[in-house]
Amino acid sequence: MKATFPLTELPVIQAPMAGVQGSELTIAVCQAGGLGSLPCGMLSAAQISEALQTITAATAKPYNLNFFCHRMPAFDAQRQARWQGVLKGYFAQFGAEPDSSAGGASRLPFSHEIADVVEPFAPPVVSFHFGLPAPDLLQRVKGWGALVMSSATTVEEARWLEAKGADVLIAQGLEAGGHRGMFLSDDVTTQVGLAALLPQIVKAVSVPVVAAGGIADPLAVKAMRLCGASAVQVGTAYLLCPEATTSALHRRALSSERAEHTALTNVFSGRPARGIVNRVMRELHYLNPQVPDFPYASAEISRLRALAEQGGSDDFSPLWCGQNAHGCREAPAAQVTRWLAGV
């Protein structure tokens, strides 16, 4: 029999945040009594294995591994070339050119090869973004005894995920930072604020529901639980913790008034994700129809980001952030976790 969700002492899940954290944050949250998460979407199999060894050596508490489970589209050289054309002027400002040989994808979906590496660890919780993996792969994960979570951004997605076997749903309000988990539609007008989404998902499904998006203080945590959430998932509030690997530029933006204006953009990866508005988001109009499919869009912009960051500019950096940065605290993750939980 499965233990009662959320398995942890405190009803707080630290949101997996690829690119701004490794196992150090995961461990700190787990040790504090929350559910720490490790984002695996941008890690190689070897890196995942290493992180798992680190986590399991450091804590005996439950933890969560997060994977993307998008279907990889075929690489479209023509589309990529057109996107390089869009970015050409930016490269020129750095005396550089788009790399026509680029196209390697830094984000790979969950696979049997990755499952081979994870299996010996039998992780207590596995969460997916962008739906669920293929049935055989999902069954393999459930066979380990892992609790499977996935994000629903609409009531329709919630019903779909429950029907396909998710054990726990994360109601991802559109306030949330980072990538939208949306997978049944690519129309961002379908995305719903948490205050409206949570009660509707709680009503529509019978599995436990986690509230995510813009939650940044203990009262909000309490309020979401009152509305039927079994736990909350919080990301942004952890971004200034010493255990996060958030860059200095990103930390500066989070601590400034700029964090009051975030927007959904697809220019960093090809899929809509929320970050603090910066130059490239504004100039490419946030949601640009010319962007290559996820995850191929990231190749060129990552080079521009590196070039700009060398000069101290975040013009091309993904400054992931939810719609409430007021919970960000320069404090150990354990402290943030217990503060959020009101203990």
Next chain:
Amino acid sequence: MKATFPLTELPVIQAPMAGVQGSELTIAVCQAGGLGSLPCGMLSAAQISEALQTITAATAKPYNLNFFCHRMPAFDAQRQARWQGVLKGYFAQFGAEPDSSAGGASRLPFSHEIADVVEPFAPPVVSFHFGLPAPDLLQRVKGWGALVMSSATTVEEARWLEAKGADVLIAQGLEAGGHRGMFLSDDVTTQVGLAALLPQIVKAVSVPVVAAGGIADPLAVKAMRLCGASAVQVGTAYLLCPEATTSALHRRALSSERAEHTALTNVFSGRPARGIVNRVMRELHYLNPQVPDFPYASAEISRLRALAEQGGSDDFSPLWCGQNAHGCREAPAAQVTRWLAGV
């Protein structure tokens, strides 16, 4: 000395909804112990006077009068003609043509002429949408002893409204149906979900804050109050009440699965407003840059609406609705009010 906000027995404000309600809904909510609102933005001075006589004859309880306070832009014949060009194909389907003499605006801002009519009634509460009226006009309203409310869609707008003299702020989450109250920016990416907006506004100002947007059940009301809201403002949940004048087509859409997908659109009025997605919203891409300035956009689309509705179609109807229609009940407004308040 002013009475304690919200002046009423119950912390529930019925959102003013121009076009789908008159004084009957206002009165029913007031009598039930909530704060009933009368939307005056589409009424003539004579109609406002008549409604005020009806309300004050029916109830001695506090009520709220709501006005738009946009600045009227100059009528732009060229822009209007271009918009008529966009709509020409639709008119042709009804064997009709855009009316080149059209351009009358059905929504006029609050003015001294309207204040002359309102003054003798000394309304207990006056709320504004799109900011606040000019200082002399605002002072005149405050001189009656009226409590002045206005909607803030961002933290910046909240600070602005408090500084300019609003007594109460309505934190309008982007879940809300109908017109966005936004007035410091016309960039919809600035708009924030209620779960993120409310705590930030409560923290930023010292006046009472009302939570609005997607609130549709008693638990959500409780949750918002826990997060610091003095009261809630609810619109959508009243749309099926017998006291509302919601059309049969609109009621049907609200009761169907279609209500799960709403979007912000400017095609009905020139300003972003949330309604159930229908043909004209989809085909004109929700936020169309060619639309005439508010309120001039409504002239042509109102004619198309009338033509389509004659044939039982809501293809051109503004089906205003927030992101949670699950609270809609075919029940008297008094019952909805008390249910929301949890009494």
